[in-house]
Amino acid sequence: MYDNWEELEQSIINCKKCKLYQNRTNIVFGTGNKNADIMFIGEGPGADEDKEGEPFVGKAGKLMNEAFKGLGIKREEVYIANIVKCRPPSNRVPEEDEAVACLNYLRNQVILVKPKIIVLLGSTALKNILGKEYGITNARGKWIEKKGIMYMPTWHPAALLRDENKKIEFWKDLKEVVNKLK
Ligand code: URA
Numbered sequence: 626m627y628d629n630w631e632e633l634e635q636s637i638i639n640c641k642k643c644k645l646y647q648n649r650t651n652i653v654f655g656t657g658n659k660n661a662d663i664m665f666i667g668e669g670p671g672a673d674e675d676k677e678g679e680p681f682v683g684k685a686g687k688l689m690n691e692a693f694k695g696l697g698i699k700r701e702e703v704y705i706a707n708i709v710k711c712r713p714p715s716n717r718v719p720e721e722d723e724a725v726a727c728l729n730y731l732r733n734q735v736i737l738v739k740p741k742i743i744v745l746l747g748s749t750a751l752k753n754i755l756g757k758e759y760g761i762t763n764a765r766g767k768w769i770e771k772k773g774i775m776y777m778p779t780w781h782p783a784a785l786l787r788d789e790n791k792k793i794e795f796w797k798d799l800k801e802v803v804n805k806l807k
């Protein structure tokens with residue numbers, strides 16, 4: 626674990642700790658306010674993110690930005706990262722060994738950001754951060770406190786593209802998050 630961003634960022638530059646390094650264009654480390662109150666954790670980079678080196682810049686990210694705008698959240702005020710930092714082939718779910726290999730970077734990011742709230746975007750984030758016993762359908766929308774951090778599991782933004790109801794619930798969950806900090 627590193628106690629500063631420079632060393633952490635240096636340590637990941639040529640990472641080959643898992644097989645996902647083979648197909649990546651860019652490592653998608655994370656972006657935003659390094660002292661944010663709210664941190665968002667997704668699954669892993671897609672094609673657009675791999676190309677640009679930034680999380681949530683594709684279709685799912687646009688939906689997230691819309692929700693942010695409606696709720697008065699500024700993208701640059703929060704911190705956004707993923708479970709794995711290199712793109713899984715064909716956007717498949719990260720495999721166990723890949724998530725395990727990459728998670729220490731994310732843990733270190735959480736330690737440095739010290740967020741009050743972590744929004745877990747979808748099943749992959751939920752299961753890797755809070756445990757395999759959790760399911761997103763049951764856990765979403767309910768606060769879980771662990772080691773002084775409040776977790777809000779919600780839908781992955783990509784799921785909203787297919788389901789209007791989930792969009793409403795996603796907004797409701799983010800509204801909870803915004804209200805919590807008031
Ligand atoms: N989906 C994710 O989980 N993360 C991204 O950065 C983009 C899409």
Ligand code: SF4
Pocket residue numbers: 637640641642643644645646652709710711723726727
């Ligand atoms: Fe390293 Fe994470 Fe990329 Fe795997 S996904 S190569 S652990 S940075």
